[in-house]
Amino acid sequence: MSTPATISAIEIEQLRKSYNDVTAGDVHYIIKDVNLVIRGGEFFVLLGPSGCGKSTLLNMVAGFISKSSGQLKVNASEIVKPGKDRAMVFQQADSSLFPWLTVRQNVEFGLRMAHVPKADRKAISDRFIAMVGLNGHESKFPKELSGGMKQRVQLARVLANDPAILLMDEPFGALDAMTRRTMQKELVNIWRETNKTVIFVTHDIQEALLLGERIGIMSVGPSSNITDIYDVHLPYPRNIASEELGALYEQIGSHFEK
């Protein structure tokens, strides 16, 4: 069973963000004049050095913070606040899971809030708990889970709410290398099965190459923007040791050499 594809494109035009008063004289922009169009169903990776403004951009798309100027649209509507069409997966699952709820209750939380009937909730949580490989752990509490398992619960919970757009802010950054690799593979499978639009933030070039259909390079801040976009026309699952990815790794890496 696959979720019907929801075509949801994101359009960003001349987007700027400053945390100081833009009407004052000496404005310090975190990001400046970002232009980007993301197609519905696309897996887009935002790659850039620490502090360049990746999370700031993602948080604006989520509707968590406001822009200073420019255009920011989802499905042709200006983004002014968070919406059910967009959901964020954070780096630290701990801060997003409810410790007093079991895995299943955490996954079903949004569905309960939306008054989805119990039998439907169960069917949906069964599907996504299985999808993220947590069968048999439904009754456990977050404190009984490893970091990777908690991150899976967070992902299952977001997927259960069926947003068209997944916003992922270094979701695997805190995981060990092996768990991270598994999660990357599973995310690609889930994305292909559910047809979600994904914006995935990372500062890891390898991760970007394993995941992205396109990779947007953000420049060092302040006044950061997307300076280059790479199309990665390679099938999944990708082999990081392949010649093509090796060449792209070198090319992309050269953007960050001082």
Ligand SMILES: Nc1ncnc2c1ncn2[C@@H]1O[C@H](COP(=O)(O)OP(=O)(O)OP(=O)(O)O)[C@@H](O)[C@H]1O
């Ligand atoms: N609320 C805020 N007020 C003022 N400055 C902020 C605020 N939030 C972020 N910044 C600044 O904006 C810049 C970009 O931060 P952001 O978290 O978006 O970067 P990032 O690329 O996601 O970094 P990292 O990869 O380290 O998470 C940084 O210089 C940060 O200090």
